[in-house]
Amino acid sequence: SQTIHQWPATLVQPVGSPLSLECTVEGTSNPNLYWYRQAAGRGLQLLFYSVGIGQISSEVPQNLSASRPQDRQFILSSKKLLLSDSGFYLCAWSVARAGEQYFGPGTRLTVT
Amino acid sequence: QKEVEQDPGPLSVPEGAIVSLNCTYSNSAFQYFMWYRQYSRKGPELLMYTYSSGNKEDGRFTAQVDKSSKYISLFIRDSQPSDSATYLCAMRGGADGLTFGKGTHLIIQP
Numbered sequence: 001s002q003t004i005h006q007w008p009a010t011l012v013q014p015v016g017s018p019l020s021l022e023c024t025v026e027g028t029s030n031p032n033l034y035w036y037r038q039a040a041g042r043g044l045q046l047l048f049y050s051v052g053i054g055q056i057s058s059e060v061p062q063n064l065s066a067s068r069p070q071d072r073q074f075i076l077s078s079k080k081l082l083l084s085d086s087g088f089y090l091c092a093w094s095v096a097r098a099g100e101q102y103f104g105p106g107t108r109l110t111v112t
Numbered sequence: 113q114k115e116v117e118q119d120p121g122p123l124s125v126p127e128g129a130i131v132s133l134n135c136t137y138s139n140s141a142f143q144y145f146m147w148y149r150q151y152s153r154k155g156p157e158l159l160m161y162t163y164s165s166g167n168k169e170d171g172r173f174t175a176q177v178d179k180s181s182k183y184i185s186l187f188i189r190d191s192q193p194s195d196s197a198t199y200l201c202a203m204r205g206g207a208d209g210l211t212f213g214k215g216t217h218l219i220i221q222p
Contacts, residue, residue: 006155034209043116044156044200046209059209090155100146101202101210103155 002027004104006091012110019064019078021107023091026072031093033074034101035066038088050074086111115139118201118213126221131188133199135213138182141205145177147186148200150215156200160186191220 003026013019025031035047046059048066056066063082067075074091088108092101118135125131133147144163148156160175162168168175174187184203188195198217202210 032208036209041214043212043214044202044210046211049208051208057208088153100144100158100161102158103148106153106155108153 002093002102004091004093004102006089006104006107008107009105010108010110012112013081014112015083016080019076019081019085019109021076021089021091021109023074023076023104024072025093028072028093028095030071031095032099033068034092034094035074035076036090036092036103038090038106039086044090048076081111083111085109115211116201116203116213119216120214122217122219124219124221125191127191127193129191129220131186131191131195131218131220133186133188133201133216133218135184135201135203136182137184137203137211139203139205139211140179140182142203142211144204145175145184146202146210147173147175148202149195150198150200152197159199193220193222196220 005024034049036044038044050056050068064078088106090106091104094101116137147160149159150156162175162177165177165179172189176185196219198215200215201213204210
C-alpha cells in the first residue's frame with residue numbers, strides 16, 4: 001500500500017530564517033506530487049505541483065520554492081520566511097493527473 | 113464570486129441523524145469532485161471521489177453531483193460522534209491542482 005510522509009510535524013521559525021520541508025511517498029512510482037497550504041480561516045491553496053523529477057509548476061507567486069530531486073521526494077523551501085508564511089503545509093500525491101489526491105499528515109509552521 | 117462556496121458551520125446534529133453537507137461552484141469546467149474529512153491538526157482523508165453528475169454510495173456515505181446546478185452534496189447516514197470533523201469539498205477540471213471549499217465543521221452530539 002502507498003504511504004506518504006512529511007517532516008517535521010511542527011516547526012517554529014523566526015522571520016527571515018530559511019525553510020525546508022520534506023515529503024516522501026512509498027509504494028508507488030512516478031506519482032504526481034503537490035504542495036498545499038492551509039491558513040487559519042482559509043481553504044487549502046495549491047502552491048506547487050510536479051509531474052516528474054525536476055518538473056515543477058508554481059500556482060502562486062511568493063517567496064517559496066519547490067524541488068523534486070528524486071521520483072518520490074518533494075521539497076518545499078524558502079530563503080527568508082515571512083510572518084504570512086505561517087500555516088499548515090500539506091503534501092499530496094496522485095497516480096494520474098486526473099486521479100484522486102491523497103494527503104500526508106502535514107507540517108504546522110509558525111513564523112515568529 | 114468565489115469558485116467554491118461551502119458553509120463553514122458549525123453544523124450540530126444528534127447522533128444517528130442524517131447529515132447533509134453541500135458545496136456550490138461557479139466553474140463549469142470542473143469534472144472531478146471529491147469529499148475529504150479532516151480531523152483537527154491532521155491531513156485531509158479522502159472519503160468520496162466522483163466523476164461528472166450522478167450518485168455514488170460507499171457505506172454510510174453518499175455523494176451527489178448535479179453539474180447542471182453546479183451543486184454537490186455529501187450525505188452521512190446513521191451519524192456517529194466519530195464523524196465529528198471538518199468536511200472539505202474539492203473539485204478539478206483539466207488542471208492538476210484541486211480547488212477546495214473552506215470546509216464545514218460538523219459536530220455529532222452523543
